[in-house]
Amino acid sequence: xxxxxxxxxxxxxxxRPRLAELPKSDATRGKSTVSGFASINxxxxxxxxxxAFLVIENYNGFxxxxxxxxxxxxxxxxxxxxxxxxYPVPELTPDGEGGIDIEWxxxxxxxxxxxxxxxxxxxxxxxxxxPEGRYEGDVVTQELLNDRLRWxxx
Amino acid sequence: MVVPxxxxxxxxxxxxxxxxxxxxxxxxxxxxxxPNVFFRRASSDPHGLSLVDSIQGCKDVFGLPIFGVRSIHxxxxxxxxxxxxxxxxADAPSHANIRHRNGDLTPRLVDNDPExxxxxxxxxxxxxxxxxxxxxxxxxxxxxxxxxxxxGRAAD
Numbered sequence: 603x604x605x606x607x608x609x610x611x612x613x614x615x616x617x618r619p620r621l622a623e624l625p626k627s628d629a630t631r632g633k634s635t636v637s638g639f640a641s642i643n644x645x646x647x648x649x650x651x652x653x654a655f656l657v658i659e660n661y662n663g664f665x666x667x668x669x670x671x672x673x674x675x676x677x678x679x680x681x682x683x684x685x686x687x688x689y690p691v692p693e694l695t696p697d698g699e700g701g702i703d704i705e706w707x708x709x710x711x712x713x714x715x716x717x718x719x720x721x722x723x724x725x726x727x728x729x730x731x732x733p734e735g736r737y738e739g740d741v742v743t744q745e746l747l748n749d750r751l752r753w754x755x756x
Numbered sequence: 757m758v759v760p761x762x763x764x765x766x767x768x769x770x771x772x773x774x775x776x777x778x779x780x781x782x783x784x785x786x787x788x789x790x791p792n793v794f795f796r797r798a799s800s801d802p803h804g805l806s807l808v809d810s811i812q813g814c815k816d817v818f819g820l821p822i823f824g825v826r827s828i829h830x831x832x833x834x835x836x837x838x839x840x841x842x843x844x845x846a847d848a849p850s851h852a853n854i855r856h857r858n859g860d861l862t863p864r865l866v867d868n869d870p871e872x873x874x875x876x877x878x879x880x881x882x883x884x885x886x887x888x889x890x891x892x893x894x895x896x897x898x899x900x901x902x903x904x905x906x907x908g909r910a911a912d
Binding site: 661662663664665666693694695696697698699701703714716718722724727728729731736737738739 | 778781792798799819820822864865866873874
């Protein structure tokens with residue numbers, strides 16, 4: 603397994619704590635334990651932030667809360683992509699229609715993944731652009747997401 | 757294609773405003789607005805990207821407090837060369853919608869993800885945050901500052 607890193611080289615060399623690897627008593631303690639790891643591991647921080655959108659209140663007529671299916675898909679994307687590589691923590695934004703918009707930005711390169719709500723008939727989508735460029739994109743696959751994250755890190 | 761041959765409902769000099777209706781549209785660390793502000797959404801923008809003609813109007817549109825306001829210059833929007841036009845809201849004279857010139861709606865993320873993002877980036881580039889949007893006299897202050905800037909330019 604190769605370890606590549608684009609921001610903080612020290613992370614590439616450290617074993618990444620996984621929720622499943624936590625001692626059982628800690629894992630069952632829930633968010634407070636995760637928060638402890640979140641302070642030292644960007645992947646755990648990312649999952650914690652994603653989880654928050656399961657319970658967020660909708661606001662001003664916008665659907666900010668994501669459904670469990672959307673959450674699970676987003677989590678699977680992250681778990682696979684971050685398996686061997688620690689990428690920066692992306693910006694998470696509810697799209698207001700029950701989906702979640704996930705955006706990474708590195709040196710002016712943008713990569714955006716829209717994980718759609720279960721009501722949406724369209725598949726999840728990924729878009730990217732070079733600095734000062736225009737977005738292009740495609741229906742997301744895990745392979746494409748991983749490829750685009752590597753591109754972002756180059 | 758029906759190309760409007762009438763002037764837009766506002767002159768090119770007009771400034772319109774876009775509300776920030778929920779706090780996730782701000783970067784937490786800086787408080788700056790995300791481009792997602794200009795993503796069209798079915799719930800708030802069913803007839804086009806919604807703009808209003810005052811800062812107070814932005815606050816009045818929603819039932820709960822908003823989190824910011826951006827100003828957008830009508831002429832700059834029309835100059836984007838993205839085939840955009842302003843369509844007045846027949847039921848609310850203070851309100852206009854950005855659509856394509858032929859009347860088609862601009863895409864939502866689910867319709868055309870890259871085009872939605874490109875348009876949002878364009879509109880972010882030509883719009884500005886109103887830093888004092890929360891003040892009671894924000895509209896008066898904005899118009900006074902705008903008049904001052906225009907007077908200064910005219911004098912140059």
